[in-house]
Amino acid sequence: MKKILNTLFLFLLFLSSCEFSPKNYFPYIKGLKWVYSVSIESSYTGKSQIKRIMVTNLNVEKTGNITKLSKLYSDGSYYTYEKENEKLNRVSVILAFSDGIDEPVKKTVYPDLTFNQNEWVVKEQLFLVKGFQPPLLNVKPRSQFDMTYKVNKKFKKYKIRGVLYNDCIELIGKGSTNFIGDTRSGPINVDIKNVEILCNNVGLVKQVREEETNASAFGNMRFVKELMSFN
Numbered sequence: 001m002k003k004i005l006n007t008l009f010l011f012l013l014f015l016s017s018c019e020f021s022p023k024n025y026f027p028y029i030k031g032l033k034w035v036y037s038v039s040i041e042s043s044y045t046g047k048s049q050i051k052r053i054m055v056t057n058l059n060v061e062k063t064g065n066i067t068k069l070s071k072l073y074s075d076g077s078y079y080t081y082e083k084e085n086e087k088l089n090r091v092s093v094i095l096a097f098s099d100g101i102d103e104p105v106k107k108t109v110y111p112d113l114t115f116n117q118n119e120w121v122v123k124e125q126l127f128l129v130k131g132f133q134p135p136l137l138n139v140k141p142r143s144q145f146d147m148t149y150k151v152n153k154k155f156k157k158y159k160i161r162g163v164l165y166n167d168c169i170e171l172i173g174k175g176s177t178n179f180i181g182d183t184r185s186g187p188i189n190v191d192i193k194n195v196e197i198l199c200n201n202v203g204l205v206k207q208v209r210e211e212e213t214n215a216s217a218f219g220n221m222r223f224v225k226e227l228m229s230f231n
Contacts, residue, residue, distance in 0.1 A: 025198040044219035128221035145177035167200035
């Protein structure tokens, strides 16, 4: 009887450890590298711009319960984050291109990296919408708005590009804003949707962002980012 009870106890302990084992959706080990395929699609042109980008965990510093992490992008951009307990803050951004960030650079990206908080709001800005007709040709509005995020799904397994990842979650963000493209017309409305798939010990494996307008000069834009390799 004692042997049976001991076996039952170990079995329950095993189940408990599997169920409550902590997940790491934002790995901050120095030297980790992600290579992504990125495409930007326009409903106006019907074409896609495709490129690759590499992201490297360049520097990690820990002071008390705060871990500071800097990420270097292959285009030369440089982002710094602070992880305090389970809250992830973006604290600085250096961009290698001319289009700046109008939204608050310092902000909370994920208020709870365990994602027990099912809904939160993040200040963001438009970065896909672009004009394709004169006099709005190449106009890039940078309107700010509140994006409301929630945990939509959880996956034990998630496959992308033939690779299977464990313990993943799907986050969905939705927001809306408007901008003045031409003073001769009224404001142009934009609906924004952002979907992110994060996996344990890997981080972001896929992102799909859509910015949709009702204006023929701008159309709809779609951004797709998929993980190609991680090491």
